[in-house]
Amino acid sequence: MAKTMQAAVVTAFGQPLMLQELAIPTPGPGQILVKTEACGVCHTDLHAAKGDWPVKPNPPFIPGHEAIGIVVALGAGVTAVKEGDRVGVPWLYSACGHCEHCLSAWETVCGEAKFGGYTQNGGFADYLLADPDYVAHIPAGLSAFEAAPLICAGITTYKGLKETQARPGEWMAISGCGGLGHMAIQYAKAMGLKVAGIDIDEGKLAHATRLGADLVINARTHDPAEMLNKQTSGGAHGVLITAPSLGAFKQGVAMTRKRGTCVLVGLPPGEFPVPLFDVVAKCITVRGSFVGTRQDMVECLAFAADGKVKADVELQPLAAINTVFHRLERGDVPSRVVLDFSDVVETAKSARSAALVDA
Numbered sequence: 001m002a003k004t005m006q007a008a009v010v011t012a013f014g015q016p017l018m019l020q021e022l023a024i025p026t027p028g029p030g031q032i033l034v035k036t037e038a039c040g041v042c043h044t045d046l047h048a049a050k051g052d053w054p055v056k057p058n059p060p061f062i063p064g065h066e067a068i069g070i071v072v073a074l075g076a077g078v079t080a081v082k083e084g085d086r087v088g089v090p091w092l093y094s095a096c097g098h099c100e101h102c103l104s105a106w107e108t109v110c111g112e113a114k115f116g117g118y119t120q121n122g123g124f125a126d127y128l129l130a131d132p133d134y135v136a137h138i139p140a141g142l143s144a145f146e147a148a149p150l151i152c153a154g155i156t157t158y159k160g161l162k163e164t165q166a167r168p169g170e171w172m173a174i175s176g177c178g179g180l181g182h183m184a185i186q187y188a189k190a191m192g193l194k195v196a197g198i199d200i201d202e203g204k205l206a207h208a209t210r211l212g213a214d215l216v217i218n219a220r221t222h223d224p225a226e227m228l229n230k231q232t233s234g235g236a237h238g239v240l241i242t243a244p245s246l247g248a249f250k251q252g253v254a255m256t257r258k259r260g261t262c263v264l265v266g267l268p269p270g271e272f273p274v275p276l277f278d279v280v281a282k283c284i285t286v287r288g289s290f291v292g293t294r295q296d297m298v299e300c301l302a303f304a305a306d307g308k309v310k311a312d313v314e315l316q317p318l319a320a321i322n323t324v325f326h327r328l329e330r331g332d333v334p335s336r337v338v339l340d341f342s343d344v345v346e347t348a349k350s351a352r353s354a355a356l357v358d359a
Contacts, residue, residue, distance in 0.1 A: 007125035008321045011060050013051030016322045017124070024127045027075035032132045034089060037144035039123035040066030040314030041321070041337040042152050042178065043244060044091070044267070046328050048118050053270050058120045065091040065116035066152045066338075067123025068144040080132040083322075084143070088136035088151040091130060091291050097133075108290050124321060126341060131134075136297050139305035144186035149183065149311035149336040150304055151297065155201035156265050157242065158300040161191060164238025164261045173228055173236035175253045176243030176266065177204040177213075181338050182313055184240055185211045187300070188240045190308040196236060198224045198251070199243070204334065210343035238262060243267040253278055253286065261285040315340040 004048050006025045008017040027033045045063040047053055081087060093323040095102050095110035102110050114131075116122045120127070138147045156179050166172050172188045174181050177199040188195045189212040197208035200220040208216050215231055217224045231237050235257035241248055244266045250273045258264045263285060264272070279286060292300065303309045312335035316324055324337050 005126035029076040031075040033073040034069040036069040039146035060127040062121040063117040064123030066148045088139045089130040090151040155292035160289040166238035170237035173239045176242045178209040180242035186309040260280040
């Protein structure tokens with residue numbers, strides 16, 4: 001194995017990521033080393049690199065929490081995985097395992113939780129360390145590129161839909177039909193829900209229709225709450241807000257049916273503009289949903305393994321990460337970008353083959 005790896009590193013908030021040659025980490029007790037095959041790029045990575053949120057990571061750090069790869073080394077005491085397994089290293093890097101939240105299967109809100117690509121170095125690198133008790137086990141038949149978005153965008157939207165408690169046949173409004181939203185539409189349809197897709201981009205709305213949305217609304221040209229209330233006779237039973245826009249959050253509550261549930265998964269900077277009168281008078285539940293648990297991960301991957309959900313993926317090399325970030329800021333990423341590390345693998349194989357020939 002090579003002794004160094006390439007990684008995209010946040011050296012200072014708001015600055016371009018730097019491509020650096022770093023030492024390949026060695027797994028300690030209870031850790032595993034994963035050779036990265038693919039890593040999705042999430043809007044959260046951009047927020048991390050800019051230091052947007054109140055709880056900030058500490059530069060220098062390596063972003064990336066949608067890493068899929070092969071286990072290549074085990075630390076002492078590891079039994080949950082074996083070398084050669086394909087795993088995903090998600091946002092929830094680890095948790096304490098013994099607090100009230102962990103014991104009730106809500107490990108995502110554990111006070112001692114660690115997060116991939118944020119408090120722990122992530123997948124924008126050829127190799128990364130992981131906790132074997134918290135990695136995703138990728139089903140056979142799912143490629144690394146297909147699986148990468150599922151372990152963040154997939155689980156986040158799937159869990160958010162569950163949190164609305166909407167039942168088959170009821171209306172689900174999905175605000176934002178891009179990276180998260182296009183997956184939410186597929187999960188919602190697979191769960192038997194009627195789907196309204198809301199966005200300001202006609203291309204994304206057309207994509208939502210192709211994915212099975214029963215109704216699409218352009219929030220730039222129409223009032224989504226007014227249209228949805230008319231089309232559904234009272235609004236959506238569940239609303240999932242994926243768009244990182246405060247305007248979308250305000251619209252979300254207005255789209256929610258009496259006694260319905262509006263779930264927030266997008267994280268725009270700023271304070272949530274809650275229309276308190278509507279929330280109280282309509283008995284609306286407003287609920288935050290934070291990624292998903294390990295069991296949610298198993299379920300969301302099972303939908304994809306059964307062919308019911310598939311992320312639309314655009315492959316880019318690690319060297320293009322700053323361009324990808326600029327596109328994310330402009331809203332110029334239709335679905336999900338996945339960093340492709342296979343060229344690194346092939347280059348390494350070619351180098352080894354050449355060395356053998358020369359020898």
